[in-house]
Amino acid sequence: MRRLLTALALILTPSLAVAAQPILLKPARVWTAEDAGPPHAGWAVLVKDDKIAAVGPLASIDATGAEVIDLPGATVIPGLMDLHSHLFLHPYNETSWDDQVLKESPITRTLRAGVQAKATLEAGFTTLRDLGTEGVGAADAPLKKAINEGLIPGPRLFVATKAIVATGAYGPARRNFNPEAEIPQGAQEASGVPEVIKAVREQAGAGADWIKVYADYRVGPDGSTQPTFSLEELKALVDTAHSSGRPVSAHASSDEGMRRAVLAGVDTIEHGYGGSEATFKLMAEKGVVFFPTLTAVESTSTYFGGYVAGQTPPTAAMRNADRAFKLALKSGVTIGMGSDVGVFRHGDNARELALMVKAGMTPVQALLAATAIDAKTLGRGETLGQLKPGYLADIVAVTGDPTQAIEATRSVVLVVKGGQVVRRP
CATH class of the missing domain: 2.30.40.10 (Urease, subunit C, domain 1)
Incomplete structure (x- = not known):
């Protein structure tokens, strides 16, 4: 065979x-x-x-x-880099995130991921950090192996396998379904320090290069974004990951979620739309790299928010993302290139570079983010970028x-x- x-x-x-x-x-x-x-x-x-x-x-x-x-x-x-990607997802205007997790088979999703890896490479992105398979377990680890062995074409992959989420905090949200049904989740659930430590070790054992944690999510009674893990839990997660030689990426959109993640010692913050000046300054002080994922916001605003480029004003979500980006830039935060591709079409990763320039970077700053800075973030600054x-x-x-x-x-x-x-x- x-x-x-x-x-x-x-x-x-x-x-x-x-x-x-x-x-x-x-x-x-x-x-x-x-x-x-x-x-x-x-x-x-x-x-x-x-x-x-x-x-x-x-x-x-x-x-x-x-x-x-x-x-x-x-x-x-x-070669360009995108350090926030999801090869196992495809655009939400094609199939919703819930339906991808609940209805698409792992085999179909893995085959599609291979096709999308090829499209990404041919678009000039030779390195990706893939931040979670969103319901396909640790399938990113054998995908990486297949690329490395030359079985299929694709970028260099740094993978996170399953992201780690607080119990009941992620999706598909159980409250939207029959309460008696067993609903598959898009990440690994954990509660308390022992479970968090165990989850990190399990993902490391499954082949994760990075550990990804959701420091907040839409768990408020009104659907608002709120912190999901305590500072104690996050510190235990980061300490366990770092002791195994693995850096930590934190999904964090709220200011408090970001603050806790930074204090816990994470290496990168993803999204950061609600970050305050104080928190971005703390990130700059601690050397935490920021991945703004501007294209994801523009894409979801187009799919679900009525935004039409060049015809309608930016949505509130887009304005928040732009504000956060400008604040991070002003605060001296190191900004890398990470687009959240998968929300939008693989191979269109360079859209993020254009939006970073639109939001205030020079073209050279954006290019450095997608090359030398991303390589350094991966710990590969002496060989890549x-x-x-x-x-x-x-x-x-x-x-x-x-x-x-x-x-x-x-x-x-x-x-x-x-x-x-x-x-x-």
């Missing part, structure tokens, strides 16, 4: 065959993500095996025997100059992952 799968993979994805010779990329310009400076005109990038061998002026690179890929008018940049000799050859070429017009990130003409050409002109 394994030989059959390998043969099928080679037939279906011939472009992923290991490069037989070095590759020289000759674009109009190269942006290395080493700093916020402009791209370098007349530079080239030499790839040997799975790494970058040289970056610099074309005349300075010995490319003897290399395949030359001309990229006129293009800018070569590091920049174009430097010795770094893994995850490289993208886009039409135009994204340091001047961020929309260029949606015009991908070449993708290289680990030295393998995934997409070419």
Whole structure:
């Protein structure tokens, strides 16, 4: 069976065959993500095996025997990253979240995740942090393994398996169904310090690279977002995760949920729409990275809030997300690129970059968020996220100059992952 799968993979994805010779990329310009400076005109990038061998002026690179890929008018940049993704979800205007969890089979969802991983890679996103399968258990761990072994194409994955939620706090919400029915949940429930510790250990054992916790959710009697775990529970979760060498991501939209998560020592905050200036300053002080997920809010506002881009004013949810982003930027918080893709179509991840620029970042700041900053957040800043000799050859070429017009990130003409050409002109 394994030989059959390998043969099928080679037939279906011939472009992923290991490069037989070095590759020289000759674009109009190269942006290395080493700093916020402009791209370098007349530079080239030499790839040997799975790494970058040289970056610099074309005349300075010995490319003897290399395949030359001309990229006129293009800018070569590091492979892009999205550190808040859900490969096992698809847009909510296609199928609601509840129906995906309750009605779609795990096999169907896993097969779709493979297709969506391929679309993401071809869109120039060579690395994802996938923050929970939302009801498909630890299926992200074998998906990651299949990608790593070359059975299917996809980005580098850092996975969280099941997120951890307070008992009764997540969904599908039991109050909406027959109280006698056993309703599958989209995450692992836990209450009290012993259960929280056990949940972390179970997810680590299932293959999680990161531990994800929901520090708050829509549990108020009126459906409002309220904290779900005590500070004591969150501290126990973080201590257990960190002692196993795993960082912690916290879903937190309320100010109190964010505050507790930061005090507990989490590594990243997702969403943060209700954050106060004091809490964002605390995040900056503690070095907690913020992932604003602006596209998720715009998407749900479009699906369910009557928002029409260019025709209607932003919804209240969009205004809150914009306010939080600006406050985080002003407070000196490190902001990474994480879009919550899955709420919207996989492969459209670059929408988040455009919204980050619209909300106040420069194009270069947004690009750094999706490259060097995200790589550092993953603990891979010495091997990923920049174009430097010795770094893994995850490289993208886009039409135009994204340091001047961020929309260029949606015009991908070449993708290289680990030295393998995934997409070419």
